[in-house]
Amino acid sequence: MRTVYLDNNATTAVDPAVLEAMLPYFTEQFGNASSMHAFGSAVGAAIKAARQQVQKLLGAEFDHEIVFTSGGTESDNMAILSALEASPERDEVITSAVEHPAILSTLAHLEKTRGIKVHVIPVDKKGMLDIAAYRAALSERVALVTFMWANNETGTLFPVVELAELAKEVGALFHTDAVQAVGKIAIDLKSTPIDMLSLSGHKLHGPKGIGALYVKRGVRFRSQQKGGQQERGRRAGTENTPGIVGLGKAAELAMLHMDDEATRVAALRDRLEKGILQRVPSCFVTGNPHERLPNTANIAFEYIEGEAILLMLNRAGIAASSGSACTSGSLEPSHVLRAMDIPYTAAHGATRFSFSRFNTDADVDHVIEVVPAIIDKLRAMSPFWAGANEKAKDFKPVYA
């Protein structure tokens, strides 16, 4: 059976060149970079090279601004905790309603345990930030502003450079969770006032278990993981050399493929959206179609539920993702779609197709071919569906 992987915002396939670069660091190059012998020095050089590869991808001014971590979640946690510790006279944080749980859960925890005040800035129906609310929340009590660069579910981009400039005006640190943006869109940190940025290896065809936090030179930083002097004392623990080398290689390849991502991949995504919207009634694209990642399409199919769609797609060899409650095990549909005020009956049916450079035209053809029948079949079973563009008016369930 033909398999089509369109869940690249969840994770990506490791590029074969990345794996090849990593392999020696599991075998002959097993040394500890801190060691005073040949085994250590070779590894130290490889880590330095990887740091420079990541530096280039981010357009950072210095390679020492890159701190390797275990991934996006650790980087996000580290940025928040460090910022609060480094600015003890400030006890407020500003974030958005559509952030990843790595940000929102951490802040909710700190709100509960340390009494910090968290301003959660809402978004509009297209997922764009309410700038007026953001401006109103800014004050000299704010230690950190953290906004994601690109949304993982809809691909919507926040204007982080402008948002960072506003944060500067009150002297707050600015962090961005750029896990979905890095490798997909051009980034040049040295020309921005962004203080910290999180990235994750496995979202850009690198390995899992490796990520980085960019910390601009001069930003006050407080280490969170205590121990040895690795990463200039900012993140203790013997370096994950194979992971770091893999991330470096993935960063190098991402730069090479950046144009392809912006043109060919975006064209695939657009063709998929158009093809589905033309063939399936009562569905719409969520997010801001003009300000978003080139690889992400999030289509809400009304009156049916996302997990059922995914199971049907899976049987047709297509891997996608859903904002439905049932796929996560929680009772609520995606907090991102709810923040965008998308009705429950559509939010539960929102399906995300996320591309990578490994997708082809044939992939898109296959999806366009099988999706209409799947949607038809599920709608025929749905009590909310009474025909194209019409919700069943006589269905009035007793709600629990």
Next chain:
Amino acid sequence: MWDYTDKVKEYFFDPKNAGVLEEANAVGEVGAISCGDALKLMLAVDPETEVITAAKFQTFGCGSAIASSSALTEIIIGKTLEDALKISNQDIADFLGGLPPEKMHCSVMGYEALQAAVANYRGEEWQDDHEEGELVCKCFGVDAGMIERAVRANKLTTPEQVTFYTKAGGGCLTCFDKLEEVLASTNAAMVTEGLIMAEEAYRLGSVDPRQLKTKAKPGAAKPKTDIDQVMAKRPPTASAMPPASAVAAAPSLASTGRLTTVQKIRLIEEGLEEVRPFLKKDGGDCELIDVDGSNVYVKLSGACTGCQMASVTINGVQERLIAKLGMPLRIVPVS
């Protein structure tokens, strides 16, 4: 990815009885919009015999919701309304070879739709009294609502009792903090309502979860058996089951010579006789083999053998005997 059984997949991909039943004379419409489920169950009921002659469904929901709806229709077609009403959500889950704990609510929705449809047929108003809470125990699929109901109905005041009644916490025990929180907040509300005394209420952090030994057997929580009810009537002082070491260390009344060996054995036999009917109800049994000092050797048989709840049963029986004889005892199962 959910671990669905082949039966769930079969009933999802090729559901039986999906669609609209034109001749329906009983319709149940239920749903929980927040968790993305809604079900319309349509039945054709023979007015003479009250037999369900046809059933169809329409479902907005995930794979297991659709499969549960379809399974429900298959189970009830050909049954009388009376028999159909005896079907529980567990029966629906069992028909499908089980559902993941997070998905048990799908079978509950089927159960509720049936209740609603029968009420509709009889011209009654069906009131939904099902409350769902956050899933607490992932091993056994027990949510906060179920724990709260069990705590209230049985005046539970210790985490171990909660495990005993609901199975929550009977597996990996990583839910202990949450379980303890639900218990404490429910107890606090019960104190305000005058249902229990303030000093009986569970206090957060007063039990060390490392001391909890209770393990529950796999499968979703089933209704309490009568032996549970008996044990719930234990005096409050005995509500926390003493660890075996504590029992052994307690001063032995037997050594004071208050009971002769014959008296002791007679009382133990009497106590066991009182418990046996309840064990038998669950398909098990136990018999007294020997008494040696404070050790009571019993042989468990039938469903008790190999049952992971056996240790719970033994603890319960032990407490019962302790209360009866007024002396510390230790039940030792022998094969």
